[in-house]
Amino acid sequence: MTGAATPLVGYLLVAALLFAIGLAGALTRRNAILVLIGIELMLNAANLNLIAFWRYGPHPEALTGMMFAIFSIAVAAAEAAVGLGLVISIHRHAKTTDLDQMNRMKG
Amino acid sequence: MNIPFYLIAALTVLGGSAAVLLKNTVHCALALTIAFAGLAVLFLQLDAQFAGFAQILVYIGAVAILVVFAILLTRGSETPKDGVFSHTWLAGLAVAAAVFSVLGWAVLQSVPGLPYTPAAAPIVTVNDIGKALMGRYVLPLEIVAVLLTAALIGAVIVAMHEKEGTK
Amino acid sequence: MFATLDQIFVLFKQWLVGLLPAGLQPVAGVLLCVVVIIGLFPGLFALTVLLERKGLARIQNRIGPNRAGPFGLLQPIADAIKSLTKEDIVPLSADGTVHFLAPLVLVVAVFMGFAVLPMGRNMVLVDMDASLLFFFAVGASTELSVFMAGWSSRNKYSLLGAMRAVAQMISYEVPLLMSSVAVVMMTGSLSLVKIVEAQNHYTWGLPHWYIFTPWGFAGFVMFAIAATAETNRSPFDLPEGESELVAGYFTEYSGFKFALFFLGEYLGMFSISGLGTTLFLGGWSAPFAFLGWVPSWIWFFGKLMLSICVFIWVRGTLPRLRQDQLMNFAWKFVLPMTLLNLFVAGLWRFLGDGWQRWVVCSAILVLAYVIVGRVEMRRQHVGPRSYRYAE
Incomplete structure (x- = not known):
C-alpha cells in the first residue's frame, strides 16, 4: 500500500486535530447526542494513533496496537449503545436533550 | 509525502469539523460518517485491512445508524431556537485549542525521534488476528464479550418504557 | 478447448491489456474489470425486471408486458427511456444535498460488493x-x-x-452474518x-457443497430468509408497502433517481444471491463431477439466476408480514437458530468423519426447529398490536 510514503508525523497530527475537534464538540454543543458524537470522534482519533504506532513501531508482527484498536472499536460500540439509550431515556423523562437545561438532580 | 494521504486526511478532518459545527443534528450525524469512512481509509493505508473493515462495519453500519435513530426518537432534527452551542462554548473551545496545541507541540518536538520509514509491510492475515485473539488476547476478548453483553442488557433496560404501576 | 472456454474472459482481458504499455497495465486491468461489472449487472437487471414482470403475471394469471417488441422483450428499453426522460422532481421542503446523494451512495455501495x-x-x-x-x-x-433518502424527503x-x-435491515443483518460465520468456521x-475452492471437491461424483451438510442446509435457509429481508423483498417488503406507505423511502423520488433506487434494489439482490451461491452452493463449481468441463462462469451465473427466480416465485406466493411479526421472527426464531447452528458447525468439525455426526447434528437442528419454530411460535397469542416506541 501507499502508507509507507507518509511519515508517522502526518498521522499523529491528523489524530491530534480530530481529537481536538471531538473535544471541542463535546464541550460546546448543547445536544446530548452531539456530545456523544464528539466522544466518538475522540475515540476514533485514539484508534488512528494506535494503528499508526503499530505500523511504524519496531514489531508490527506482534499485532499489539492493532489488537488494541479492534478492542477499542468493540468497546466504543458498547459505549454508543448505552449512551444513546441513556439519552432516549432522559428525553422521555425530561422532554429535552439540551444539556444546559438538565441541571437538576431530582426528576 | 503523498497526495492520497493529504486528500483523505483533509476529508476526515472536514467531516469531523462539520459533525461538530453544523446546525442540523442529522447533518452532523451524516458528516460524522464521512469522518468514519475517511478514518477507515486511513487504516487501510496503514495496512490494517481488518481494522479498516471492522471500522466501516461497526461505525458506519451500527454506530451512525444508532445515532440517527436516537436523533429521530428524541425529535432532535429540529434546530433549537436559542442556538446550538452551550453558553460556555468559549471555555470549551479554549480547552480544546489548548489540548490541540499541547498535542501538536509534543508531536512536532519528537519529530527527530520518530521512525521516518516503517518496517517492511507485515503480512497480517485474518488467521493471524484470529490466533492472536484466541491465544495471547483471550482474556481481553472474554472481558469484551462480557462488556458487550452487559451493555446490550443495560441499553435495553435503560431505554425500555417504564410502565405505570408495574415494577 | 474447454479449458480455454473456461478462461476465455481472463485470456481476453490479458490480450487486451497486453496491447497497452507496461506501466499502464495494472491500472487498465482493474479498470477493464470495473467497466465489465458496471456494464454486465445493469444488463442483467433489465433482463430480470422483464422476467419478474412476466413471472409475476403468470403467477397471477395475467399475460404481462407484451406490447414492446416480440413477446415484450423490448420492455426494459422502453422503461429506461421513460425514466430517463421524466422530469426530476425534488420536493420544495426537501433537503437538496442529502436528497441528491442518497441514490448515489446506494448504487456505489452496492456495486462495491461485486x-x-x-x-x-x-x-x-x-x-x-478479508x-x-x-x-x-x-x-x-x-x-x-x-435513511438519507427517507429523511431528506420531508x-x-x-x-x-x-x-x-x-430497523429491518439491522435486525436481519445479525442472522445474515451469523449464518455466514458457520461457513467461515x-x-x-x-x-x-x-471458500469456493474448499467446496470444489467431489465424492462419487457429488460435490462437497456446504448446503449438503446439516449445518450448511440450516445455515442456507437462515441465510436465504435474512437475505430476502435485507434486500426488502416480499414477504419482507414492509418498507415499501404500497397499501400503507405509498412507496416507502423513495416516495419522493422521480425520474432517473427513482431508476437508481430500483437499480440499487436489484443489484443488492444480485450481490446477495452471489454471496449465498458462493458460501453455500459451491460458487462456480459444477454440480456433478462429470459436468466439470462446462465453463465455471456458466455455473455461477446459472445459480445466480436460479436464486433470482426463487426470489420472484416467493414474491408471487407469500403475503406481506406485519411489522411486529417481522421483528419477532428475526429475534425469536432466526437469531437463536443461527446461534445454535454455529454450535452445530463446531460439533460437526470435531465429531470426526463418521456417520455419527450426520445423526447428531441433524437431530439437534430438527429438535431445535420443532421446539423454537413450532411450539414457541404457536404459543404466541395473536392480539391487538402494541406500540412501545412510536406513540
Missing part, C-alpha cells in the same frame, strides 16, 4: 484476505443511504418507510475464493 465475488475460476476483481468482511462492510453502508411516508427499512478463511 468486487470480491468470484464469478468463475480466476475471475475475481480483488482477491483479498473479502467476506469487506462485503458485509459495504453492505452495511446501504442502510445509511436508505415526507412522513418516506420517513416511516426509512425507519422500517433500517468450516473453511478457516474469510476469503471468498478459498
Whole structure:
C-alpha cells in the first residue's frame, strides 16, 4: 500500500486535530447526542494513533496496537449503545436533550 | 509525502469539523460518517485491512445508524431556537485549542525521534488476528464479550418504557 | 478447448491489456474489470425486471408486458427511456444535498460488493484476505443511504418507510452474518475464493457443497430468509408497502433517481444471491463431477439466476408480514437458530468423519426447529398490536 510514503508525523497530527475537534464538540454543543458524537470522534482519533504506532513501531508482527484498536472499536460500540439509550431515556423523562437545561438532580 | 494521504486526511478532518459545527443534528450525524469512512481509509493505508473493515462495519453500519435513530426518537432534527452551542462554548473551545496545541507541540518536538520509514509491510492475515485473539488476547476478548453483553442488557433496560404501576 | 472456454474472459482481458504499455497495465486491468461489472449487472437487471414482470403475471394469471417488441422483450428499453426522460422532481421542503446523494451512495455501495465475488475460476476483481468482511462492510453502508433518502424527503411516508427499512435491515443483518460465520468456521478463511475452492471437491461424483451438510442446509435457509429481508423483498417488503406507505423511502423520488433506487434494489439482490451461491452452493463449481468441463462462469451465473427466480416465485406466493411479526421472527426464531447452528458447525468439525455426526447434528437442528419454530411460535397469542416506541 501507499502508507509507507507518509511519515508517522502526518498521522499523529491528523489524530491530534480530530481529537481536538471531538473535544471541542463535546464541550460546546448543547445536544446530548452531539456530545456523544464528539466522544466518538475522540475515540476514533485514539484508534488512528494506535494503528499508526503499530505500523511504524519496531514489531508490527506482534499485532499489539492493532489488537488494541479492534478492542477499542468493540468497546466504543458498547459505549454508543448505552449512551444513546441513556439519552432516549432522559428525553422521555425530561422532554429535552439540551444539556444546559438538565441541571437538576431530582426528576 | 503523498497526495492520497493529504486528500483523505483533509476529508476526515472536514467531516469531523462539520459533525461538530453544523446546525442540523442529522447533518452532523451524516458528516460524522464521512469522518468514519475517511478514518477507515486511513487504516487501510496503514495496512490494517481488518481494522479498516471492522471500522466501516461497526461505525458506519451500527454506530451512525444508532445515532440517527436516537436523533429521530428524541425529535432532535429540529434546530433549537436559542442556538446550538452551550453558553460556555468559549471555555470549551479554549480547552480544546489548548489540548490541540499541547498535542501538536509534543508531536512536532519528537519529530527527530520518530521512525521516518516503517518496517517492511507485515503480512497480517485474518488467521493471524484470529490466533492472536484466541491465544495471547483471550482474556481481553472474554472481558469484551462480557462488556458487550452487559451493555446490550443495560441499553435495553435503560431505554425500555417504564410502565405505570408495574415494577 | 474447454479449458480455454473456461478462461476465455481472463485470456481476453490479458490480450487486451497486453496491447497497452507496461506501466499502464495494472491500472487498465482493474479498470477493464470495473467497466465489465458496471456494464454486465445493469444488463442483467433489465433482463430480470422483464422476467419478474412476466413471472409475476403468470403467477397471477395475467399475460404481462407484451406490447414492446416480440413477446415484450423490448420492455426494459422502453422503461429506461421513460425514466430517463421524466422530469426530476425534488420536493420544495426537501433537503437538496442529502436528497441528491442518497441514490448515489446506494448504487456505489452496492456495486462495491461485486468486487470480491468470484464469478468463475480466476475471475475475481480483488482477491483479498478479508473479502467476506469487506462485503458485509459495504453492505452495511446501504442502510445509511436508505435513511438519507427517507429523511431528506420531508415526507412522513418516506420517513416511516426509512425507519422500517433500517430497523429491518439491522435486525436481519445479525442472522445474515451469523449464518455466514458457520461457513467461515468450516473453511478457516474469510476469503471468498478459498471458500469456493474448499467446496470444489467431489465424492462419487457429488460435490462437497456446504448446503449438503446439516449445518450448511440450516445455515442456507437462515441465510436465504435474512437475505430476502435485507434486500426488502416480499414477504419482507414492509418498507415499501404500497397499501400503507405509498412507496416507502423513495416516495419522493422521480425520474432517473427513482431508476437508481430500483437499480440499487436489484443489484443488492444480485450481490446477495452471489454471496449465498458462493458460501453455500459451491460458487462456480459444477454440480456433478462429470459436468466439470462446462465453463465455471456458466455455473455461477446459472445459480445466480436460479436464486433470482426463487426470489420472484416467493414474491408471487407469500403475503406481506406485519411489522411486529417481522421483528419477532428475526429475534425469536432466526437469531437463536443461527446461534445454535454455529454450535452445530463446531460439533460437526470435531465429531470426526463418521456417520455419527450426520445423526447428531441433524437431530439437534430438527429438535431445535420443532421446539423454537413450532411450539414457541404457536404459543404466541395473536392480539391487538402494541406500540412501545412510536406513540
